[in-house]
Amino acid sequence: MKYSIDHKSPIPLHAQAETLLRQLIAEEQFQNGMVLPNEVDLAKQLAISRTTLRQAINKLVFEGLLVRKKRTGTKVSNAAVSSKSNNWLSFSQEMKLRGIPIKNFELHVTWVFPDEYLANFFEIKTDRKVLKMERVRGKPDEPFVYFASYFHPRVGLTGDEDFKRPLYELLENDYSVIATLSKEEISAKAADSFIASKLKIPDGSPVLLRKRFVFDQGERPIEYNVGYYKADSFIYTVESTR
Amino acid sequence: MKYSIDHKSPIPLHAQAETLLRQLIAEEQFQNGMVLPNEVDLAKQLAISRTTLRQAINKLVFEGLLVRKKRTGTKVSNAAVSSKSNNWLSFSQEMKLRGIPIKNFELHVTWVFPDEYLANFFEIKTDRKVLKMERVRGKPDEPFVYFASYFHPRVGLTGDEDFKRPLYELLENDYSVIATLSKEEISAKAADSFIASKLKIPDGSPVLLRKRFVFDQGERPIEYNVGYYKADSFIYTVESTR
DNA sequence: AATGTTAATATGTTTGTACATTACAACATA
DNA sequence: TATGTTGTAATGTACAAACATATTAACATT
Known part of the structure; x- marks a missing residue:
């Protein structure tokens, strides 16, 4: 075999x-x-x-x-869902598909202590630093998404990587971390002042909140990603068969 | 015990x-x-x-x-109500699983002329009436979703059906219409005055907008469904493997 | 020829056992 | 005081063995 x-x-x-x-x-x-x-x-x-x-x-x-x-x-089962329940595209790819040229700006990398929520997901203690990557994307004068990614220490990122490269390619080639499972949660929220300023919208405007939990083959957590999308700039589509 | x-x-x-x-x-x-x-x-x-x-x-x-x-x-898990892709629970069933008792109210059935958008999806002309069902769900004093369903004339609904029954069961048993494919679009929006009044929230509050396009085995459109969920009352979860 | 019986074979169920991993607390040591 | 170390309690992983149940196929009986 x-x-x-x-x-x-x-x-x-x-x-x-x-x-x-x-x-x-x-x-x-x-x-x-x-x-x-x-x-x-x-x-x-x-x-x-x-x-x-x-x-x-x-x-x-x-x-x-x-x-x-x-x-x-x-x-x-040949009726097979094809399990391509879409969305293994990274964001830049998704947008290209829609014909919108997108720029990254305010890319920012730091080491931070995880809060309870994150430490819990990563199954680590809150005194263990994790790499945080923030970025804003959109047209420079018209941002439409702010998001933050946190990486499990296990992955071994140093913070000096070229984060302009597609993320999953980087992880796979350089760190042999293979992301095989993702769970996402999508909900609506009112923008707080931080998010509002990043997206240049009034406080309290509706945003789409998308949390993504990414796992490797052993179902071990490797990335946590939160994105705040300006309303109407992002539509999440799901296709499912029975 | x-x-x-x-x-x-x-x-x-x-x-x-x-x-x-x-x-x-x-x-x-x-x-x-x-x-x-x-x-x-x-x-x-x-x-x-x-x-x-x-x-x-x-x-x-x-x-x-x-x-x-x-x-x-x-x-x-005390997490808010969620919906997994790939499983075909109707909303009331999802809720029961979590032990949350949900009530339907303001159930309302009418015949209406479709607008361009809907007529286009149904592939019919705008002068052909379709059945529209509206309802509000939640606890009586705390509605958390308003939605409207439109059914393709092909289905043959009369408007006298018992819409308290699970929808897909009703369609399957009594009309032998089998829903096998659904496409959904999820986005965030500010509530307009109509939605705001239905959900008893201030105008402009964020809501999650969920459009659902349902098809039968022959990929023919049979239902169009729009739901407005009060923010934080609904989290959409998607799980995907690679 | 129709029907009943049995054997074979697949998944389905259940238990007992063992060790690994993680997190925390309590204690001991430098 | 700070820092290891060890114990303990929880889930996580893995295996082997036995028995149950359902379905088919082959065979035997009527």
Whole structure:
């Protein structure tokens, strides 16, 4: 087999198994509608226990990528959501897609102590400094988003990186940190004075608040990102199938 | 304990444990934000193994109802109402899952001529009437969402249906219309006077605007839905993997 | 030929056990 | 006083073993 599982890796076996299955399905080694090998054999092939394998399969079943059936086996669901539930574009790419030329300004990098909320997400203590990157984007006279990213110390960023490069490319190539999972929360809010000044809008104007929690393969937190978008400058679109 | 687990029941123990936890949370035996007993003890109390208990907890964690944290314990997520992509719970169902009792009021059904925008989406002419359903939801003294749904004439609704029933169930059972695809747009906006009065908030307050375009199996448009959510009463969550 | 029985095989359920990781607190030491 | 060190309690990960259940296929019986 092309891919395999590394028992020495810090990434949990079930997580490795999960991404491995994803890859095989994506590459159509396991094709749409095809039944995959039975659990006992597959576990043996991957050199993990059946229980661990089942953890991985369970997740994919929950996502709807796989369907279990007794006696018949577990098959790849071709109705497949394609799970490209969009949005693995970084922001600059998103905007280019809309034909809007965007500039970065007020790019600012510092080391800060995390607050409770962030320390909690990162699973670190509040006295452990983290790298914070802030930036404002838009046309210079018309900013439309302010956002702040915080990076887990584990990633190993020094603060001297070229943050004009696409972020996920930088992480992947130079730090071999692979972001595989993101959870986002989108809500509406009234701009406080800080945000209002950054976006050059009146206090209390509506903004779209977008929090993004990014994880690596082992589901370990690696980045926290908050963005404040001027109302109407950003529309979040989601497509989902059943 | 009021409820307990029956080892002789044909219902799997982990499933029993799952519903039991749901009940306890709904009844606020385990309240919002409260940490529940540690796994070892809880398993002992319920007379099931820790692993089995974890199966149950895992599901609720996946749903977002519980949050695990090392050393601290597992706590009930008091997070505001959220909506996951890729699952097709209608709004009332989402709320029930979290044990929040929600009421519909100001339910209102009329026939209207579509504007250009809607006619365009439905691919019909503007002189063809469509069914419009409006409603406000929340606690009676505290509305937190106003929304309007428009249904394509093709669906065949008469206006006399019981709109208190879950919508997709109604469409599926009584009209054999199966909604399989939805596209959503989420943005922030300032409430105009109409929305402000419906939600009992000041003019210009921020609201989350959610437009939903629903299609049937043949990708034909069947519903257009606009919702205005009071800021902070609704968080839209999206999870995506790569 | 239709029906019932059984065996095989897949997933489903449950337990017991062990060790890893994290966070905190209490204590001990420089 | 400041700084390690160790203990402890929680979740996280992993494995092995056994038994349950559902479905199919093959076979036997009527």
